Amino acid sequence: xxxxxxxxxxxxxxxxxxxxxxxxxxxxxxxxxxxxxxxxxxxxxxxxxxxxxxxxxxxxxxxxxxxxxxxxxxxxxxxxxxxxxxxxxxxxxxxxxxxxxxxxxxxxxxxxxxxxxxxxxxxxxxxxxxxxxxxxxxxxxxxxxxxxxxxxxxxxxxxxxxxxxxxxxxxxxxxxxxxxxxxxxxxxxxxxxxxxxxxxxxxxxxxxxxxxxxxxxxxxxxxxxxxxxxxxxxxxxxxxxxxxxxxxxxxxxxxxxxxxxxxxxxxxxxxxxxxxxxxxxxxxxxxxxxxxxxxxxxxxxxxxxxxxxxxxxxxxxxxxxxxxxxxxxxxxxxxxxxxxxxxxxxxxxxxxxxxxxxxxxxxxxxxxxxxxxxxxxxxxxxxxxxxxxxxxxxxxxxxxxx
Numbered sequence: 001x002x003x004x005x006x007x008x009x010x011x012x013x014x015x016x017x018x019x020x021x022x023x024x025x026x027x028x029x030x031x032x033x034x035x036x037x038x039x040x041x042x043x044x045x046x047x048x049x050x051x052x053x054x055x056x057x058x059x060x061x062x063x064x065x066x067x068x069x070x071x072x073x074x075x076x077x078x079x080x081x082x083x084x085x086x087x088x089x090x091x092x093x094x095x096x097x098x099x100x101x102x103x104x105x106x107x108x109x110x111x112x113x114x115x116x117x118x119x120x121x122x123x124x125x126x127x128x129x130x131x132x133x134x135x136x137x138x139x140x141x142x143x144x145x146x147x148x149x150x151x152x153x154x155x156x157x158x159x160x161x162x163x164x165x166x167x168x169x170x171x172x173x174x175x176x177x178x179x180x181x182x183x184x185x186x187x188x189x190x191x192x193x194x195x196x197x198x199x200x201x202x203x204x205x206x207x208x209x210x211x212x213x214x215x216x217x218x219x220x221x222x223x224x225x226x227x228x229x230x231x232x233x234x235x236x237x238x239x240x241x242x243x244x245x246x247x248x249x250x251x252x253x254x255x256x257x258x259x260x261x262x263x264x265x266x267x268x269x270x271x272x273x274x275x276x277x278x279x280x281x282x283x284x285x286x287x288x289x290x291x292x293x294x295x296x297x298x299x300x301x302x303x304x305x306x307x308x309x310x311x312x313x314x315x316x317x318x319x320x321x322x323x324x325x326x327x328x329x330x331x332x333x334x335x336x337x338x339x340x341x342x343x344x345x346x347x348x349x350x351x352x353x354x355x356x357x358x359x360x361x362x363x364x365x366x367x368x369x370x371x372x373x374x375x376x377x378x379x380x381x382x383x384x385x386x387x388x389x390x391x392x393x394x395x396x397x398x399x400x401x402x
Contacts, residue, residue, distance in 0.1 A: 012370030017204020024087035047090040075127040085137035131400040143376035155390030162209035162219025164368035170211035202332020220271035221312030223282040227357020236297040245337025251302030272389035313345035328362040
């Protein structure tokens with residue numbers, strides 16, 4: 001148990017659609033009851049554990065039907081938990097914290113299928129995860145399987161981070177007044193109240209949060225991001241990602257291909273909505289390229305980058321027309337070409353990295369799952385209706401005690 005019940009040490013783990021590794025954070029979290037200005041979060045440690053190539057290949061393969069996939073999925077989940085455990089150990093060592101001091105590990109697991117509301121009206125989502133094994137390996141309670149209850153309640157199951165973005169940035173406070181990047185604390189006297197703030201997470205998939213002070217968050221997936229960009233770059237350059245978007249910057253955007261991509265029905269769909277590799281995968285891209293067989297790979301990369309930026313910008317313009325600022329987090333922040341194209345597509349919006357608000361872009365999603373894990377531990381319900389369409393507040397996730 002945690003000695004100081006005013007705050008809780010919580011670990012968040014995220015291995016996203018990009019499958020480039022496990023991001024982990026150790027946060028000291030004080031709930032609103034112990035913090036007069038709402039949630040207080042203080043980052044104690046951050047770690048990234050790279051994804052072994054063989055495990056990444058197997059996880060990618062499990063996104064499609066294949067031979068003996070139930071057996072393979074179970075073993076892949078076990079291997080992923082060992083990687084998660086390494087990340088937990090690194091975090092505890094970095095912060096000089098014993099596992100017994102940590103209240104909970106919130107772990108997302110690895111999504112291999114996501115088909116909400118399909119087939120039978122309920123659909124399903126599948127994140128490879130073995131919470132019992134992770135609890136055994138770490139000696140810490142584990143909260144996981146956050147999406148399933150939301151889907152059972154009629155929701156999309158994703159994205160889940162908009163409610164965390166609301167807790168972080170949607171209140172009437174200005175994190176820029178903080179002296180360091182580790183502490184995320186509201187100011188006593190608000191100096192920057194935004195009528196509308198948008199947050200764009202550029203992970204494997206892009207999702208958008210729309211925040212208003214004093215109101216609940218809205219949010220939804222808004223297109224692809226690093227999953228397609230990284231896969232195409234790896235295939236044609238041998239590099240795991242397009243560093244700073246430098247390769248895309250050498251190419252030319254193909255206007256006809258871009259227009260065809262933007263006509264994808266998912267882009268036109270109204271929220272709530274979510275997506276993943278079930279849609280945005282190698283088969284989808286191959287189909288898009290059927291009419292353009294001679295297009296140079298570098299021009300495809302340039303067009304994919306433009307598609308990511310344009311799809312996000314269209315959603316901001318349509319669903320957050322009064323937003324003055326777009327805060328960007330996730331690995332896509334490091335893609336300079338993508339960030340410049342976002343700014344060009346939204347000339348009346350200030351596009352900035354979450355780093356400018358005192359939060360490392362790479363830590364935001366993992367931090368969200370530390371926060372969600374604490375909600376599971378304390379049985380705190382979250383109302384996801386405006387994000388996923390779920391019918392009312394529910395306690396998300398299941399708990400494996402230490």
